[in-house]
Amino acid sequence: MRDIHEVLDNRAVTTLFQPLVDISSGRVLGYEALSRGPAGSPWESPAALFAAARQVGRETELDWICRARAYEAALAANLDPGLTWFVNMEPAASRTPCPADLAPVVERAHRRLRVVTEMTERAIAGDPSGLLAASADCRAAGWGVALDDVGADPMSLALMPFVHPEVVKLDMQMLRAPGDPHTARVVAAVAAYAESSGAVVLAEGIETEEHLAVARTMGATVGQGWLFGRPAPLPAAAAPALTLPFIAPPRHATGTPFGIVAGRRPLTRATKAQLMPMSRHLEALVGDGGEPSVLLACFQEARHFTPATARRFRRFATSSPLVAALGAGLSDEPVPGVRGACLGDADVLRGEWNVIVVGPHRAAALVAHDLGDSGPDPERRFDFAITHDRALVVEAARSLLGWLAPARVPELIAG
Template sequence: MRDIHEVLDERAVTTLFQPLVEISTGRVLGYEALSRGPAGSAWERPDELFAAARAAGRGSELDWVCRARAYESALAAGFDPRLTLFVNMEPAAAGAPCPADLLPVIERAGRRLRVVTEVTERALAADPSGLLLAVAAARAAGWGVALDDVGADPMSLALMPFVHPDVVKLDMGLLRAPGDPHTARVVAAVAAYAEASGAIVLAEGIESEEHLAVARTMGATVGQGWHFGRPVPLSAGPVAGATLPFIPPPSTGDRTPYAIVGARRPVTRATKAQLMPMSRHLEALAGDGGEPSVLLACFQDARHFTPATARRFGRLAAGSPLVAALGAGLTDEPAPGVRGACLSAGDTLGGEWNVIVVGPHRAAALVARDLGDTGPENERRFDFALTHNRALVIEAARSLLGRLAPAHLPELQLN
């Protein structure tokens, strides 16, 4: 083929499939679809294929092509409806229209296949609202969600609760370094999430009995790797050994952090001067270096996001997976590395002062509602609530993520 445009125009992508196996029984639960470009070409490897497509401005289109080819291959092979098909997705493609020629197979897949959409934590850091939209679309179709490569980046652990995956895929590097302190931190955080949510833990890269034994110690109940089978074309009529369960989706709605927390925690009245130490304490908690943490804050108006605050948030952003500031008049990046969102007039968030911190092992939220005083700034009164209940904090934080603008980053290759 002459160039990447010809590859895309001709939909010249093939799919290989690798089994996902229940470790305790050896039963096949599903397959992961892995895309490849034309054999023998410069674009056979998926990283090269996606790099070329992104450079040509057609990355989202390629993502649709890869998914459509995976569904088409599974349907043609008579994929057992009890099996689960894992398919990688670029969140940016969720906001891009499906090419008309691919719609029929996409629609058939929605009716006939049981799919888990795989995303990585990098996608949430780059475009929180886009990823959450993609995840919501998958769940609306009755499909599951997997968070891939967990442990490859320490930042992923803080972002995991927001995706609320049905399956957590441990990065293969963890199996090769079981004694590393980083591995222990990842395994502990994933185990805590899985225990609280009911999610499945899947270990990638199992190539030997030794890897399999290590995977068991890490709490993995499902495995993937050459020990169970290499990626190959799908044979006709694969039959499920068992069905991989999905977990209940997280609560949704358009309530604000104050409405969420205030409904379940005691509400107290205080002045701005009295609340400032609590706010600074939570900021410090996000940046104490103990673990990467997400920090989300609502400032009501841009004038409250002072130069000193901007400097503090910029420093925190350098070591955090996500730091965000929301308020009327704020830009998309009010400080270096800080994600911003401008609140419109009449936005229900406009009357709230919120500081929310979420890390792998910590969670805290200060939520406050302005009572509308017009006196001295430090004497303005707020009704407020404070919580360290992890589920409640995450619910409050999730209510803000969809408002954030995408980061100015190149397209992410998730296939």
């Protein structure tokens, strides 16, 4: 292969598979698909392959190629239909159509395979609306979603509820530092999520019996690593598989935060001046030095996103995985590190003032609807509700993610 274009044009990607094993019985539940470029080429490793494709603007096409090759190999192996196939995906690929030559195998996979699509927390913060669209597509096909590398970044824990994964994959470094306070925080947050949702906890990087013992103490019921098998072609035959259970999908978030919460909580009427202390209190939860939390806020108009507010949000963004400000006249990045969205004149969010905070162990939302008063700004009246119900707060937060465009990335020069 002469260059990355030739690799992509020829679909020159191969797939290896690593088994996923039920820890208690040792039986195989499924396999993770691991893509490789042409052997012996500069693009053999997946990191080099994707970096090269990204540089020439063909990363989403490569993502489709890798998934299609994985599905093709799984279909050809004709193994137990109860096996679950773990396949990585970049949510940005959901914004681009499947290449025509790959569409037939993708369609067959939808009909015949049981797939869990793996995503990372980086994808959530970078493209929230793309993540929701990709997750919805997976679940429409009857497939599941996994959140990968949980614990590698402390901020991933706050983003876990937005993915609502069927499987939480603990980063392999968790097994190698079981006594680290960070590991304890990750394990506690994952355990809380798994208990409330029914999700499966999977430990990656199990290479020794000691790692396996640690994985058990962390609540993992599924393991992956060299102790069970290295990446390799699929076997010609396999013992009957255990079937990985899928949990119920998250409640579909439709409407606006105020509409969602007001439909299930009583409303109170107050002035803007009376609501300001509550709004500031919720904001302060993000910057209190505790757990990293997501902060989403609707300001109606840019003039309400004051210089003082901008300074606070910029500070919050240094320790939060996602801080967003939505309002008429706001740019895609109103201050460094803060995601923005400009609301149109007829946008339903123009009438709402919302402050939503979601962390690994806490959740809170203030949702308010402007009654349209004309007088002094502090005396404007709102109908509002405050809730700490985690499921309700997350549903309200998810409804806002669709307004956020993908994060801007530096322009790359094609080679």
